Each structure stands twice: as structure tokens, then as C-alpha cells.
Amino acid sequence: MPLQGLHLYLFFFIIIIFFAIIPCYYCLQGDTLNHYLQEEDGYDSGAYPSYINSIEDGHFKVKIFDDKVGSISTSVHKVNVDDFKPNFDNNHDDDTEAFEKAWEEACSSEEGAVIVVPEKKYRLKPVRFSGPCKSNITVQIYGIIEASDDRSDYEEDERHWLVFDKVENLLVEGGGTIDGNGNIWWQNSCKVDKDLPCKDAPTALTFYRCQNLVVDNLTIQNAQQMHISFQRSKDVQVSNLNVTSPEHSPNTDGIHVTHTNNIQIANSSIGTGDDCISIVSGSQNVQAKNISCGPGHGISIGSLGSRHSKDYVSEVTIDGAEISGTTNGVRIKTWQFAHGLNLVKGWKDLEEVKWS
Secondary structure, three states, X not given: OOHHHHHHHHHHHHHHHHHHHHHHHHHHHHHOOOOOEEEOOOOOOOOOEEEOOOOOOOOOOOOOOOOOHHHOOOOEEEEEHHHHOOOOOOOOOOOHHHHHHHHHHHHOOOOXXXXXXXXXXXXXXXXXXXXXXXXXXXXXXXXXXXXXXXHHHHOOOOOEEEEEEOOEEXXXXXXXXXXXXXXXXXXXXXXXXXXXXXXXXXXXXXXXXXXXXXXXXXXXXXXXXXXXXXXXXXXXEEEEEEEEOOOOOOOOOOEEEEOOEEEEEEEEEEEOXXXXXXXXXXXXXEEEEEEEEOOEOOEEEEEEOHHHOOEEEEEEEEEEEEEOOEOOOEXXXXXOOOOOOEEEEOOOEEEEEEEO
């Protein structure tokens, strides 16, 4: 082969190898975005899961949902949880199976689905409502959903009671009540009885890996530990919530936000035994507007910097908060002597905050 032809051959060979390597490189880069469940430090019980990740630079805006999620589809499939209860079931010891079957039917529907929880009392064991679903889903809670107080029911998962996992275009509303029935957990907390070992307790309501989520007009009360947690979710609107538990209830954070982007919490009243709102690592563009907080520990970012970690929280806005009867106002919590980078970037606004 002539020398010139050999050079041309090598040139095209290098070009082919170059374009073959580029996609593989980005695939490898994407592997760094994998999240692994670990204990979230900064709380005595260790019942706060978090996800290690770095936050890419960028600016986000909370998406305001003008329309109800369930009304996006022109036709709606209504699913009543009572339709899945046996006719002879006159007690409310365990309604878990009826809720699971109602979710299965709604999630598999090709048209928008509405799950109706009538104005009655229902008792549930731990349950996970998993996606992805085939269409938009609205959950209308008119009644009371109460947690089982049998601690043996939580042996498979001691950290969660109700979980919505990987669901897009979800609306949860209705004016009803989610009751964690937490008294049995508080009595057995090491914060209440120093002679007891510190153990996990469930979060009442968890939204994990959800996107385009609206939670509106609900009462969430007496959580076993945290009341409501948003984890690894995106584009979330939370409004008109009444979150409440006794002042002495241990570790009962009101609204917990971790690794969640674009979340607005508005027009809500929160009074618990711990932070009204807690914002931890990986959260970006968090807006809290018109919040009533107290009793409790105020509004907090962190704790940050445990286990030599690099923790990031950015673009936090608190606009219009009345904080009364709390141990703190608004604070940033970091671990002492933390070697990791603790960054609260772009604290945008802190306006009309009253603390008494």
C-alpha cells in the first residue's frame, strides 16, 4: 500500500474510533448520577433516607399547575376503593388490599384515572403505590386514612407507611385526613425514654421519584415520625396543607425535602414536634410562601456535611412566613468539624418572616 494511502487509512480509522468513544464516555459520566440509599445524618433516629449526588449548575422555576392533573384527559376512569372491599367487611381493621387493588386498576388505565376515598375511616398497613402508570392519576381523599398501630406490620420496612414511587402527573387532594397514629411510636422513642434503644420510625407519606406532582388541601397529622417527605422528585406544588402533631412528639418534621428540584410549598399551616420544613442535601429551587409555623423547631436547611460529604442546597426562597412558639426561626444546620463542602447557594429571598 502506498505511504499516502496508508496515512489516509489511518486518518479514517482514528475518526471512527473517536466517534465510537464519545457516546461511551457520556455513558460512563451518567453512571455518576446513580443514587444509593443511605441514612440521613442530623437526626437521632437515623430514619431519614437521602441520596448522594452532585447538583449541576442551572436555574429552575417551579411549574405552577393551573389545571388539575386528573382533568388533563378528556375521559376519566373513576375508581372507588369501596368497590374492592368484601361485602361482609363491616370493620376497618385492614383496608390495605382494597387500596392496592384500586391503585392497580387506576395505574393500568389507558385514560386518566381518579381514585376516590369516600368520607369514611380506613386503616392501612404500610403500602407502596408504584408507577410508572399509563396515564394521569388523581387521588381524592375525602375520608380519614389511619395507620396501623401494630408495630409488627412494619417489619419489612420500618421507615415508611404510605409511599408513591415513580409516578408522573399525580394529584393528591380532597380535604381529607392522613393520620399516622403515631402515639405508640412516640412512647417507644429514645427521646422520650432515654433507657430505650433508638430505632427507626415510619414517615407517614413519602413521594419518591415523582414528577409533575400536586399535593393540595389535606390534613396530615400525628405522624409516626416525619409527616410528608419529597425525595428525588421534580416539579412539585404543595398547597393548603394542615400538618399537625403534638409539640412533644419526637422527630415529627412537617415537610421534608431531599434531592428535589422545583418545589413550591404555599399557604400551609405546620405545627409539630420538630422542624416545620426541613430542606436537605441535593435540593434546588425550593420556594416556601405564606407558611404558618409553630409549634416546632422552625424552618431549617440541613443538617449538612455529615460523614465528610459534599452537600449542596441552592435557590431557596422563603416569602411570607409567620413563625410562632418555636425553638428557632430560620436556620442552616451543619455538622461541627465537617470536612466536606457545605454549600447553600443563591439564598434568594427571606421576606416578611415574623418569629415570636
